[in-house]
Amino acid sequence: MSEDILVDIQDLHFSYDGRPVLAGINMKIPRGSVVAIMGGSGCGKTTLLRCIGGQLRPTGGMVRLGDQRVSEMSHAELYGLRRKMGMLFQFGALFTDMTVFDNVAFPLREHTDLSEEMIRDLVLMKLEAVGLRGAHALMPAELSGGMARRVALARAVALDPMLVMYDEPFAGLDPIALGVIGQLIRKLNDALGATSIMVTHDVHESLMIVDYIYFVSQGRIVAEGTPDEIRGSTDPFVHQFVHAEVEGPVRFDYPAPTIVREFLGSRAHG
Amino acid sequence: MAESVSSIRKLGHVVVDRIWRLGFAARFLVAVLRYSGPSFRRLPLTLREIYFSGVLSLLIIIVSGLFVGLVLGLQGYETLQRYGSTEALGVLVALSLTRELGPVVAALLFASRAGSSVTAEIGLMKATEQLKAMDIMAVNPIARVVAPRFWGGVVSMPLLAALFSAMGVLGGWLIGVVFIGVDDGAFWSQMQSGVDFRYDVWNGVIKSFVFGIAVSLIAVFEGYDSVPTAEGVSRAITRTVVTSALAILALDFVLTSFMFRGTS
Numbered sequence: 001m002s003e004d005i006l007v008d009i010q011d012l013h014f015s016y017d018g019r020p021v022l023a024g025i026n027m028k029i030p031r032g033s034v035v036a037i038m039g040g041s042g043c044g045k046t047t048l049l050r051c052i053g054g055q056l057r058p059t060g061g062m063v064r065l066g067d068q069r070v071s072e073m074s075h076a077e078l079y080g081l082r083r084k085m086g087m088l089f090q091f092g093a094l095f096t097d098m099t100v101f102d103n104v105a106f107p108l109r110e111h112t113d114l115s116e117e118m119i120r121d122l123v124l125m126k127l128e129a130v131g132l133r134g135a136h137a138l139m140p141a142e143l144s145g146g147m148a149r150r151v152a153l154a155r156a157v158a159l160d161p162m163l164v165m166y167d168e169p170f171a172g173l174d175p176i177a178l179g180v181i182g183q184l185i186r187k188l189n190d191a192l193g194a195t196s197i198m199v200t201h202d203v204h205e206s207l208m209i210v211d212y213i214y215f216v217s218q219g220r221i222v223a224e225g226t227p228d229e230i231r232g233s234t235d236p237f238v239h240q241f242v243h244a245e246v247e248g249p250v251r252f253d254y255p256a257p258t259i260v261r262e263f264l265g266s267r268a269h270g
Numbered sequence: 271m272a273e274s275v276s277s278i279r280k281l282g283h284v285v286v287d288r289i290w291r292l293g294f295a296a297r298f299l300v301a302v303l304r305y306s307g308p309s310f311r312r313l314p315l316t317l318r319e320i321y322f323s324g325v326l327s328l329l330i331i332i333v334s335g336l337f338v339g340l341v342l343g344l345q346g347y348e349t350l351q352r353y354g355s356t357e358a359l360g361v362l363v364a365l366s367l368t369r370e371l372g373p374v375v376a377a378l379l380f381a382s383r384a385g386s387s388v389t390a391e392i393g394l395m396k397a398t399e400q401l402k403a404m405d406i407m408a409v410n411p412i413a414r415v416v417a418p419r420f421w422g423g424v425v426s427m428p429l430l431a432a433l434f435s436a437m438g439v440l441g442g443w444l445i446g447v448v449f450i451g452v453d454d455g456a457f458w459s460q461m462q463s464g465v466d467f468r469y470d471v472w473n474g475v476i477k478s479f480v481f482g483i484a485v486s487l488i489a490v491f492e493g494y495d496s497v498p499t500a501e502g503v504s505r506a507i508t509r510t511v512v513t514s515a516l517a518i519l520a521l522d523f524v525l526t527s528f529m530f531r532g533t534s
Contacts, residue, residue, distance in 0.1 A: 082408035093403035110409045
């Protein structure tokens with residue numbers, strides 16, 4: 001990896017109600033790259049993203065963004081930093097009382113003193129980049145899931161952020177929309193000179209567009225590598241995940257007493 | 271024994287939980303006041319909420335005010351007739367409305383019409399991650415979403431209560447003067463001499479202002495604090511209506527006991 005690190009995470013711990021969610025995460029994300037964080041549902045990957053964005057304060061360890069320590073910033077400093085960040089939420093999180101145009105214009109109107117003409121040009125350019133310039137007058141309720149995700153993407157990059165975070169960008173999309181979003185993430189990252197962190201469990205789409213992948217399980221990084229390394233990996237966890245196998249180190253069943261005990265109860269011991 | 275200990279413990283939990291929530295609501299009010307700057311600097315934000323809370327509540331307030339006035343006119347006339355003082359109908363209707371019914375009934379209607387919709391809107395914005403999205407865009411949701419809705423309610427409430435009272439007086443006049451035939455001049459002149467502006471009208475305005483603060487705070491707080499699921503938002507809306515109604519009636523008693531010392 002190159003030496004120009006944008007996001008540096010060292011020994012990150014996070015507990016919720018005394019239950020550890022993240023238990024010693026170390027990551028270095030180089031500037032300009034697209035990195036995927038993968039793992040099963042509930043493994044702590046969204047929590048990790050929220051620690052990077054400063055929405056959650058870690059219980060231990062450090063998150064550094066450029067030369068600033070996110071984990072120790074005040075509320076005002078965090079807001080200053082977040083102007084240079086964009087985030088795409090799982091279901092877009094568009095403002096339902098505003099048109100597509102106003103949604104994308106929102107961060108520009110809140111944070112800049114640009115004239116309405118300038119805002120109009122910028123918004124239409126961002127919408128053009130996601131192929132939805134023609135949809136600028138629609139309301140979010142009139143969009144399909146994939147279109148809403150693309151509008152949210154245009155909104156996330158409206159201020160040309162240095163870091164874009166994606167929370168499950170592929171969840172619930174049809175294969176075509178999924179491919180479109182995947183390509184857009186890569187294209188926008190390279191065009192803006194940004195850095196992207198993507199939390200997902202869609203292995204195949206991610207392997208096509210990212211530079212580096214981390215696998216997280218039970219709050220720890222269990223495997224990492226470039227897409228080629230991941231494809232050729234013999235690690236049992238990676239193998240199970242990439243090939244979607246039921247049997248492997250990741251348990252499919254929720255912890256439960258044994259079947260004999262459950263159905264026969266005390267008779268099993270009698 | 272163990273059962274009674276456990277029920278005492280449960281009761282303790284409920285009480286502590288309520289007190290904790292009350293403290294949280296108080297801190298929330300401080301945060302709303304602290305981040306109220308944009309609500310006044312960017313007036314269109316607050317004007318939009320005055321439209322949604324106030325203007326859209328006009329119909330229910332006008333119609334209810336009129337009906338309450340009509341009923342007051344009928345009931346008042348019947349009672350006053352026994353004492354042969356039907357010309358006092360105007361003052362009876364006006365005092366009932368400005369002192370009590372105007373602020374209280376308008377606030378109850380406002381809580382169920384506008385308060386519930388504010389709670390639903392903020393709760394759903396929370397459930398669909400719109401508030402989180404705003405926060406990550408470095409826009410404070412309390413300043414951008416909560417404070418304008420709070421001030422929209424605080425401004426609308428006294429105006430709606432005043433309109434309610436005015437419509438009520440009109441209703442009382444319609445029944446008393448137009449339909450029953452109470453003397454028109456006596457109706458208005460008794461009202462004019464019997465209603466003191468500072469003592470009756472102004473105290474009513476203060477009441478409706480206090481109710482406006484209480485209802486708006488409850489509505490925005492319940493929305494912001496709702497569990498972000500369909501069930502959670504529906505419970506929050508119910509809590510807004512129930513808590514507002516109790517708060518209005520309890521505050522009314524407290525305010526009345528301070529304001530009206532009884533005439534000598």
